[in-house]
Amino acid sequence: MGLLAFIAGLLRGFAGFGSSLLLVPPLGLVLGPTLAVTIGTILECAATLLLFFPALRHTNFRTLVPMVAAASAAVPIGHAVLTLTDPSLSNLLISFAVLCMSVWIIAGSAIKFPRGLFGRLFAGSLSGFFNGFGSAGGPPLMLYILSGSEPAEVKRANIITVSGVALISAVISMYCFGLLERQALTGGLLLAPIFLIGGLIGVQVFRAAPERFYRQVALIALVVVSSIMFLVNLFRLTA
Numbered sequence: 001m002g003l004l005a006f007i008a009g010l011l012r013g014f015a016g017f018g019s020s021l022l023l024v025p026p027l028g029l030v031l032g033p034t035l036a037v038t039i040g041t042i043l044e045c046a047a048t049l050l051l052f053f054p055a056l057r058h059t060n061f062r063t064l065v066p067m068v069a070a071a072s073a074a075v076p077i078g079h080a081v082l083t084l085t086d087p088s089l090s091n092l093l094i095s096f097a098v099l100c101m102s103v104w105i106i107a108g109s110a111i112k113f114p115r116g117l118f119g120r121l122f123a124g125s126l127s128g129f130f131n132g133f134g135s136a137g138g139p140p141l142m143l144y145i146l147s148g149s150e151p152a153e154v155k156r157a158n159i160i161t162v163s164g165v166a167l168i169s170a171v172i173s174m175y176c177f178g179l180l181e182r183q184a185l186t187g188g189l190l191l192a193p194i195f196l197i198g199g200l201i202g203v204q205v206f207r208a209a210p211e212r213f214y215r216q217v218a219l220i221a222l223v224v225v226s227s228i229m230f231l232v233n234l235f236r237l238t239a
Contacts, residue, residue: 002194005043009195011225012047013202019195020044020135022225025095025232031187033134034082038179040135041170042188043195044163050199052164058157060150066117067144067162070124071137072169078132079173088237090133095229103223119144128166132173137163139226 004023012019020040027036081090114122123144131137138159145158174180 002191005191005195006198008043009047009198010202010205011198012044012195013051013199014205019047020138022228024135025229028232031183033088034179035181035184035187037082037133037135038174038181038184039187039191041131041167041174042184043191044135045167045171046188046192046196047199048160048164048167050196051160051203055157055160055164058153059161060154060158061161063120064158064162067120067124067127067141068165070121071128071131071141071162071166074125074128075132075166075169076173076176078129078134079170079177079179080132081129082133083177083179088233092230092233092237095136095226095233099223099226099230124162127162128169131163131166131170136229137166 004026008019008022011022020037020043023043024033024036024040027039030036031039123140126140127137129137130140141159141162145155148155150158171180
């Protein structure tokens with residue numbers, strides 16, 4: 001699990017997303033989905049401490065406020081679904097949808113999320129729900145934000161900022177739903193140092209990479225982690 005946490009941190013530091021997509025499915029097989037989602041969210045909080053404040057300098061706040069509000073409001077809905085139902089089938093469908101969207105973008109037929117206020121609310125709501133239900137709120141934000149015309153640094157900062165603010169809502173919601181158990185806190189604290197080392201290396205790689213390289217690697221990484229998530233959940237469902 002330590003190597004997996006390091007790779008997840010590396011991806012998070014470089015792309016600004018994806019760590020929970022990589023971590024939660026295998027953790028869920030061992031610990032159960034609820035505990036895995038909680039640990040994934042704890043590690044996302046650790047990543048936020050590393051990336052959030054530097055990202056604020058490059059964030060486009062004017063366009064992000066509705067997205068942040070929608071994401072924060074939708075997180076408790078995702079937690080409610082997680083605690084009330086068996087999430088195996090839903091996680092499978094979510095991972096399959098993310099995989100299809102990622103392949104679609106890379107193939108050149110980019111999904112046209114509605115722009116403007118409605119588009120930001122829609123993307124934020126999807127992100128918040130997926131964050132609460134599977135600690136997988138990155139893809140909707142990425143698919144929406146990467147379709148914009150901002151430089152790579154601004155896009156990455158926007159993803160980090162929205163995710164970071166939504167995590168505050170996620171932690172409050174986890175506390176209200178009783179998800180912050182001792183086992184989850186212990187697991188998160190044990191993996192956090194390894195995860196943060198990977199994140200620091202990922203940040204340095206991003207700074208050295210050309211802008212065109214960022215979009216390509218970020219989308220390919222999304223395909224890889226969503227494929228892993230889909231296969232693991234398919235195995236979980238059929239086992």
